[in-house]
Amino acid sequence: MAIQWYPGHMHKAQKEIKEVLPSVDLLIEVLDARIPYSSENPAIAQLRGDKPCIKVLSKTDLADPELTSQWQAYLEQEKGVKTFPTTTEQPAKIKQIVDLCRKMLPEKDASIKSINTMIVGIPNVGKSTLINTLADRIIAQTGNVPAVTKSQQRINIGSGIVLFDTPGILWPKIENPNSSYRLAASGAIKDTAMDYEDVGFYAADYLIKAYPELMKERFSLDYIPETEIEFLEAAAGKRGALRAGGRVNLHKICEVLINELRSGKLGRITLETPAMVEQEKREVADAHAAKEAEKEQRKQRFREGSETPTKRDLKEDKPRSSSNRKKRRR
Known part of the structure; x- marks a missing residue:
């Protein structure tokens, strides 16, 4: 996300x-x-x-x-x-x-x-x-x-x-997708800029693994299910987050989970550890390096004539003149 x-x-x-x-x-x-x-x-x-x-x-x-x-x-x-x-x-x-x-x-x-x-x-x-x-x-x-x-x-x-x-500031592009979820779950991002179900599934997956006993106690469950969807379904049944016919209202139970996480009702919870972060940093760096390598390979194929550049490629490679920059600023 x-x-x-x-x-x-x-x-x-x-x-x-x-x-x-x-x-x-x-x-x-x-x-x-x-x-x-x-x-x-x-x-x-x-x-x-x-x-x-x-x-x-x-x-x-x-x-x-x-x-x-x-x-x-x-x-x-x-x-x-x-x-x-x-x-x-x-x-x-x-x-x-x-x-x-x-x-x-x-x-x-x-x-x-x-x-x-x-x-x-x-x-x-x-x-x-x-x-x-x-x-x-x-x-x-x-x-x-x-x-x-x-x-x-x-x-x-x-x-x-x-x-x-100074005002609270985020940054234009969040490279680590896990950070996006955690920022949303903690309330640092406006709710209108996030999808409750998407964030709720991420939070549920982490919480049942990192804090199973807290989740079991808070939602009065006999055991903790193995997957996030099973947990959300079980929690929805306990909280009455159901639609007509007994179908699970995933949006409602995800909203309940996120709001109770933010308020501390779930217990004292931290959403990341130094070990997790070090691993994620390596993954982000590897993904960035792979993307840059792919760009260089494509440029080489363009130069050799073995691949036809797309309009987007040509736009990215074309130097922008100072007059064009001025036009864009206006």
Whole structure:
């Protein structure tokens, strides 16, 4: 499944982040503890360079605590990165982020200059709540839907810390299809941009393998079926997600499953592990390499005359003149 949700304000926000970054001393990147890898915007990693970064693992009350510890160790392998697990229900702990900022920049802490920080993250990970807690006042609009914040703002949160708030941004193309599903299941993508049944089947397949006892208990099942469709059918029977004649309403039971996953009613669940992610990274890299190799082979066949290029091939290979680029911009 390819979920591409990249509204115009996200493109604008990414450009603004790039412009402001040179004046930023430290980044605070908010990740969803249930999907630390999938909620990590690769564009931010490229823009950040070697600037120190605090990766805040939000919603840890919804995540598997054992896997949260694994993710902290994994993420802190990167130079200049510290992790900070928290929830929106821990205001006192959240305020410790100020001390961590000062600790990570001792040379700035010893001077009279402010420490310029920037908070970034994908939609619906709790950035706005974090900002309001740090500032001790309502500054950022909050809501349990993605893309509430749509403009950048500069906030003095005291203690010599200035915070640049940015809108939640995704990236134009999500290379890993598994990440698309996890982002959708966690609520980072608007429901209108996803198919409940598609995402529900993915979530069911993962949950019956990774958390069978939680699923068995939540849906009052005697045993966990071997396949996702059998599980969804059994769960639908328990929840009354049926159509006339007793037929299973797959859309309804998938909607129930996703909503209960997001709210934490299924239990403390993490949708990915460091080991899974490493394997997926290799698969994505292999697929990309194979695609590039195929393109080169086709070009070679075109040159040799053994294959006729399509109109699309010719369009891709044709250099675009500066006048054409100007026309397209207009």
